[in-house]
Amino acid sequence: MNSSHGAPNGLLTALFRSGSGGCSDSRECYRIVLRDLAAREFNAFLWFFLIAITAFLANKVVKLLRLWAKADCIPGPPCPSFHGHSKLISKENLTDFLSNSHEKYGSVVKLWLGPTQLLVSIKDPYIIREMLLKAADKLPMTGRAFHLAFGPSSLFASSFHKVQKRREILRSELNERLLGRENVICSAAVDCIMERIDRSMAKGSVDCRMVSQHMAFTILGATLFGNEFFTWSKANVYEELLMMIAKDACFWASYNVIPFWKRGFWKYQCLCTKLKCLTQDIIHQCKRNYKLSHCVHYKHSDETAYVETGATYGVASCAILGMPDKFIFQELKSHLHLREEERCGNIMGMMFHGCLTTAGLINNILVRLVTHREIQNKIYSEITVTQKDSMKQVEQNVDKMPLLLATVYESARLLPAGPLLQRCSLDHDLNLKSGITIPAGAVVVVPVQLVQMDDSNWGSDASEFNPYRFLSKSGMKSHITLNTSFSGAAEELVDPVDSSFVLNDPNENAAFLPFGSGMRACVGQKFVIQGVATLFASLLEQYEIKLRPEAQNNQKPMKNNSVFQLLSGSEIVFVRRNC
Numbered sequence: 001m002n003s004s005h006g007a008p009n010g011l012l013t014a015l016f017r018s019g020s021g022g023c024s025d026s027r028e029c030y031r032i033v034l035r036d037l038a039a040r041e042f043n044a045f046l047w048f049f050l051i052a053i054t055a056f057l058a059n060k061v062v063k064l065l066r067l068w069a070k071a072d073c074i075p076g077p078p079c080p081s082f083h084g085h086s087k088l089i090s091k092e093n094l095t096d097f098l099s100n101s102h103e104k105y106g107s108v109v110k111l112w113l114g115p116t117q118l119l120v121s122i123k124d125p126y127i128i129r130e131m132l133l134k135a136a137d138k139l140p141m142t143g144r145a146f147h148l149a150f151g152p153s154s155l156f157a158s159s160f161h162k163v164q165k166r167r168e169i170l171r172s173e174l175n176e177r178l179l180g181r182e183n184v185i186c187s188a189a190v191d192c193i194m195e196r197i198d199r200s201m202a203k204g205s206v207d208c209r210m211v212s213q214h215m216a217f218t219i220l221g222a223t224l225f226g227n228e229f230f231t232w233s234k235a236n237v238y239e240e241l242l243m244m245i246a247k248d249a250c251f252w253a254s255y256n257v258i259p260f261w262k263r264g265f266w267k268y269q270c271l272c273t274k275l276k277c278l279t280q281d282i283i284h285q286c287k288r289n290y291k292l293s294h295c296v297h298y299k300h301s302d303e304t305a306y307v308e309t310g311a312t313y314g315v316a317s318c319a320i321l322g323m324p325d326k327f328i329f330q331e332l333k334s335h336l337h338l339r340e341e342e343r344c345g346n347i348m349g350m351m352f353h354g355c356l357t358t359a360g361l362i363n364n365i366l367v368r369l370v371t372h373r374e375i376q377n378k379i380y381s382e383i384t385v386t387q388k389d390s391m392k393q394v395e396q397n398v399d400k401m402p403l404l405l406a407t408v409y410e411s412a413r414l415l416p417a418g419p420l421l422q423r424c425s426l427d428h429d430l431n432l433k434s435g436i437t438i439p440a441g442a443v444v445v446v447p448v449q450l451v452q453m454d455d456s457n458w459g460s461d462a463s464e465f466n467p468y469r470f471l472s473k474s475g476m477k478s479h480i481t482l483n484t485s486f487s488g489a490a491e492e493l494v495d496p497v498d499s500s501f502v503l504n505d506p507n508e509n510a511a512f513l514p515f516g517s518g519m520r521a522c523v524g525q526k527f528v529i530q531g532v533a534t535l536f537a538s539l540l541e542q543y544e545i546k547l548r549p550e551a552q553n554n555q556k557p558m559k560n561n562s563v564f565q566l567l568s569g570s571e572i573v574f575v576r577r578n579c
């Protein structure tokens with residue numbers, strides 16, 4: 001027994017002795033061995049760390065070499081310096097620069113924005129369509145801008161994986177439920193807008209940009225928050241805050257490291273926090289009223305009655321707000337338990353994106369209508385004819401107003417929400433049918449303005465306002481999406497009293513991209529088109545819209561966007577038709 005237990009200790013001690021040069025004190029020996037072991041482990045850790053860093057860097061270098069090798073096959077202007085073209089291109093002249101590059105090098109062009117940053121621009125509509133179907137991720141900066149301002153969001157993030165589920169829920173909510181109602185936007189929202197117009201008109205005229213912003217805000221607010229929105233005392237402050245944040249959002253998101261040291265940043269964060277508090281306030285108000293109405297209906301235990309009242313505004317937005325609805329949204333329930341913070345982020349994101357883009361579209365329609373009075377008059381005839389046929393006076397059936405819808409589409413075409421659509425594929429190369437391979441890690445952009453105003457896509461009048469390009473006589477549909485000019489010919493065909501002309505689906509033309517396309521296309525497209533058309537049907541039924549008389553004298557012909565920008569801050573007047 002003794003020898004079997006004592007042997008190993010004896011052996012270790014012997015080893016220590018021989019290893020430590022004959023150390024007599026065994027405690028000292030242990031300490032030396034432990035120190036030795038610690039030193040070895042530390043060395044091993046350092047080696048491991050070194051190997052990991054080397055592997056990481058080697059991986060980066062291999063990726064970079066692959067990027068350079070693959071980018072070599074894509075045509076583009078030679079690099080002027082180590083920094084590539086980034087110094088030459090400012091935000092203002094990027095579209096011009098891309099336009100010149102496409103003219104010289106073809107429909108797919110590469111630009112180096114630095115030694116590691118490759119930008120690929122595509123101008124051919126069919127290659128664009130394919131790319132937008134295959135590339136699912138957006139640039140990390142897109143998600144960062146929303147995250148910085150509104151916190152986590154499962155709708156406005158760069159990775160497709162993160163937004164996929166929520167996109168589908170929102171899409172079906174907007175397209176199936178809201179579009180299925182009698183009027184896409186509620187009459188309370190239209191009344192609220194008209195009241196504001198009348199108040200401003202008492203002072204003489206209306207600022208076109210301000211009124212567009214207010215209209216967009218009212219439509220979005222009513223859609224997301226329901227009737228609570230009209231009685232909410234803080235709506236004006238909310239609108240102001242949203243616009244203040246919009247001015248700076250991209251600037252602060254452009255920092256790679258959050259600029260904690262800048263005072264301006266903290267001011268910006270303060271605005272964002274205020275907006276968040278207000279969003280929570282309206283959500284809680286909606287929830288409270290929802291619970292109240294839910295109790296009343298539950299007492300009656302009449303599901304049919306509930307479904308009917310559920311179709312009124314506000315309750316209809318429950319799924320958007322994330323409130324489970326027992327009868328209507330059974331299938332959505334599993335997705336509705338979002339964290340409070342994320343729900344807030346989604347709502348603020350929708351208000352932000354929806355208000356800015358919809359305001360831009362409304363502003364553009366107003367400007368086009370005041371500068372193309374003949375089209376405004378024809379739309380008015382279209383509205384009155386439809387109203388005569390309609391059983392219900394309040395209902396605006398915009399599906400029977402093709403010229404109005406075509407005007408909305410044409411205004412969207414001529415002034416897209418941003419100059420570029422962007423995508424990136426971080427992990428995989430994008431292999432396109434045309435034989436082009438866009439290497440992983442490259443930023444892919446579509447210069448929307450160029451594509452949407454290109455003669456080869458839209459005919460010789462591509463940069464002119466011509467809603468008739470989206471209309472044709474029944475049976476002559478193919479004319480519209482071909483590369484020909486329609487001005488004049490289609491215009492003669494269109495007579496508002498003649499119901500035999502039809503609106504073509506603008507998305508059939510691959511060059512129609514104001515709402516993007518493919519995997520990350522805008523979820524709100526159908527809703528916005530129908531909602532804005534419904535609003536204009538009500539407005540034009542009540543008012544004639546004109547430029548302010550003094551402005552009319554120095555009115556310039558509308559040729560391109562710069563003229564639009566000139567007019568967009570202008571004063572317009574709404575003249576009541578029955579006066």
Ligand code: HEM
Nearest residue numbers: 350354357358361417514515516517520521522523524528
């Ligand atoms: C005139 C109004 C609008 C315009 C011009 C517009 C335009 C766009 C564009 C260009 C994109 C990017 C598409 C792409 O990269 O392919 C987008 C994305 C999006 N839009 Fe809109 N939008 C409008 C209104 C709305 C509204 C009212 C909502 C919802 C209430 C909405 C929800 C979204 C969402 C959720 C995305 C993000 C999709 C994603 O990243 O996966 N949009 N929109």
